[in-house]
Amino acid sequence: MARWKKPAPEAVRTTFGGLRKLHPDAHCELDHATPFQLLVATVLSAQTTDVAVNKLTPALFKKYPTAEKLAKASPEDVQEILSSIGMFRQKTKNVLGLAKLLVEKHEGQVPRTLDELVDLPGVGRKTANVVLGVAFGAPEGVVVDTHVMRIAQRLGWTKNTDAESIEKDLCALLPRNDWDAVSHTLIFHGRRICFARKPECDDCGVRALCPSAGNAENVGRKPPRARRL
Ligand code: SF4
Structure with missing residues (x-):
């Protein structure tokens, strides 16, 4: 990225338009019926695939569909349901803790601000923006995962390598209305x-618009092989 040149917002919007045409079905792939269920599923998806989470959430949400019900669950029972995914003990603590806090502080509802969301156990900025974007259509930033990071770098939309700086770059290049869609589209x-x-x-x-076309393997973040899922 040594010769990186800041892209014009119009060029970024053109490329993003091309990507949206390629992936008109891009959406959050975590199954959920309510904002609460999306919040729980997103917390469970850390370091785990959406597919693995979608396999266990039907059983979890059948038994504990609301914050009120999950707040009263026994840790052993929840741990048993979550046992097929990584870090299931910590994730059990997080989802039980967040359900209790939702009941105590938010009348069992998912709050609609980033500051309130990141106060919940297991909820960071990325999870909070997934919930704000997907459930409420009002993200306060762009969700930057490993795909978003890598492709933003390859498209020349950023020269940065950390999620926080890349998020700032994407927020500056795209209008707020596109903040939710850009994540899902780049992930797809x-x-x-x-x-x-x-x-x-x-x-x-979008090959004709991409500065890394034909050389992409040398550009953009690659996860270590051992961590690939
Ligand atoms: S690096 Fe290759 S595959 Fe990725 S956006 Fe550019 S042209 Fe497309």
Whole structure:
């Protein structure tokens, strides 16, 4: 990224428009019926695939569909339901703790501000913005995961390497209305075409607009092999 040049917002919007056409179905893939269930599913998805979370949440939400019900659950029972995913003991503590706090402080409802959300156990800025964007259509930032990070770098939208700075860059380049969609779209692009290793530049619909086309394997964050899921 040594010769990185700040992109014009119009160029970014054109490329983003192309990506949206490639992935019109981009959306949050965590199954949920309510903001509370989305919050719990997102907390459970840390370091775990959405597919793995979607396998266990039907049983969890059937038994504990609301914050009130989950707040009264026994830790042993919840731990048993979550036992197929990584860090399930810590995640049990987090979801029970957040359910109790929602009941105590928010009448069992999910708050609608980032500051209130990040006060809940297991909830960081990324999780909070998933909930604000998907459940309420009002994110206070862009969710930057490993796909968003890598593709923003490859498209030349950022020269930064940390999530916080990349989020600031994306927020400056795109209007607030696009903050939720940009995450889902880049995540879908990363899962389908712009892979960390062996990205399919030849078949990519925004190839003509991408400064890394044909050289993408040398650009953008790659997860360590051992951590790939
Ligand atoms: S051209 Fe290659 S690097 Fe650029 S967005 Fe497409 S797949 Fe990714």
